[in-house]
Amino acid sequence: MEHKLLKKNGKWICEVCRQQWKGKPRAACPGIPVRESFSPSQRLSLKTEYELADKNLRPTGAPAACFRCNSRWDLLYWESETEFVEPNLPRIYSWENRPQNLCTSYKLYKYNRRPERPLGCIRHNGSWIFLYDLEQCPIDDPSLPPYCEYGAAPKLKTRSQLKKQNLAPGDAQPRGFFRSWDKRYEDWDTILLWHPDDCQWEPPDSFICKATLRSRYLLSESWIRRLGEPDKYTSNPHHEYFAPMHLYSRQRVEAFLAENVEEYCGWLDKREGYVAIFEANREAIEEGRDRYLEARKRRSLQQRDCLKCASGCATSQGFLCAVHPLGLEDWQIPCVDFCLKN
Numbered sequence: 158m159e160h161k162l163l164k165k166n167g168k169w170i171c172e173v174c175r176q177q178w179k180g181k182p183r184a185a186c187p188g189i190p191v192r193e194s195f196s197p198s199q200r201l202s203l204k205t206e207y208e209l210a211d212k213n214l215r216p217t218g219a220p221a222a223c224f225r226c227n228s229r230w231d232l233l234y235w236e237s238e239t240e241f242v243e244p245n246l247p248r249i250y251s252w253e254n255r256p257q258n259l260c261t262s263y264k265l266y267k268y269n270r271r272p273e274r275p276l277g278c279i280r281h282n283g284s285w286i287f288l289y290d291l292e293q294c295p296i297d298d299p300s301l302p303p304y305c306e307y308g309a310a311p312k313l314k315t316r317s318q319l320k321k322q323n324l325a326p327g328d329a330q331p332r333g334f335f336r337s338w339d340k341r342y343e344d345w346d347t348i349l350l351w352h353p354d355d356c357q358w359e360p361p362d363s364f365i366c367k368a369t370l371r372s373r374y375l376l377s378e379s380w381i382r383r384l385g386e387p388d389k390y391t392s393n394p395h396h397e398y399f400a401p402m403h404l405y406s407r408q409r410v411e412a413f414l415a416e417n418v419e420e421y422c423g424w425l426d427k428r429e430g431y432v433a434i435f436e437a438n439r440e441a442i443e444e445g446r447d448r449y450l451e452a453r454k455r456r457s458l459q460q461r462d463c464l465k466c467a468s469g470c471a472t473s474q475g476f477l478c479a480v481h482p483l484g485l486e487d488w489q490i491p492c493v494d495f496c497l498k499n
């Protein structure tokens with residue numbers, strides 16, 4: 158648009174934009190009055206489009222004035238000549254003055270709440286962020302247990318904490334959860350929490366060779382055959398041309414022995430009779446055969462219980478009890494700490 162120029166007191170003045178020059182201007186006319194300075198009350202009622210949008214308003218009238226902002230013209234509108242952009246927008250807050258009980262949908266998700274009925278909003282980078290009252294929002298995922306702030310319930314454990322205690326949740330229902338921010342994937346991580354009382358004893362599995370089956374579990378060839386195929390084959394560490402090692406899952410071996418516990422104890426008993434016949438005779442002579450047999454029977458029954466007990470597990474030192482790692486004395490049988498597995 159061309160300026161509408163007048164010459165007055167040696168200066169060029171545009172009737173439209175009201176700018177003044179000593180020489181004839183070359184720049185185009187913005188078409189509306191240019192204001193380089195404002196009285197405070199004028200500046201309060203004249204707004205740019207961005208300032209209006211931050212208040213959920215858009216101009217309905219023509220621009221009232223403009224000012225130069227860097228290389229372009231910024232238009233100013235009367236705030237009285239505007240309409241709402243979104244008629245049903247809730248109350249507008251800033252990050253600083255928002256009420257403490259209101260939070261964003263982002264935070265709602267952390268607490269497993271679904272956004273419903275915003276009670277406020279904040280203008281952020283040209284769009285609206287809505288604010289909700291956490292207490293008034295419904296549960297988002299009903300399959301999740303109650304929210305439990307990290308560290309608020311030290312008795313509840315994560316899956317990895319349970320693993321360190323040789324426990325596994327299995328089918329147990331989690332009793333709580335929390336969410337933590339995963340910086341790498343820029344998303345919330347949902348972490349479930351279980352009570353150790355609900356979990357199963359699950360020592361980490363290891364693999365044992367045939368020699369260990371014979372020495373630690375005192376299994377014969379026919380017992381080993383009954384175990385079935387080995388779980389793993391590895392090359393023999395002693396010589397590359399030797400046959401591969403047959404490895405058995407310790408958990409599977411122990412589960413098998415627990416399933417056949419009566420028969421297994423009978424076998425141990427019989428085998429003990431073969432390998433320690435001298436010892437048995439000596440004790441029988443010294444302590445009296447009846448007492449010996451009674452003690453042996455009690456020990457055999459205890460051994461059966463130990464295999465079924467939640468405190469028992471096999472280690473490289475043999476079958477070990479977490480409560481009585483040194484084994485039981487005769488007077489401690491039957492064990493008062495017996496607790497059935499699972």
Ligand SMILES: [Zn+2]
Binds near residue numbers: 171175176188
């Ligand atoms: Zn002009």
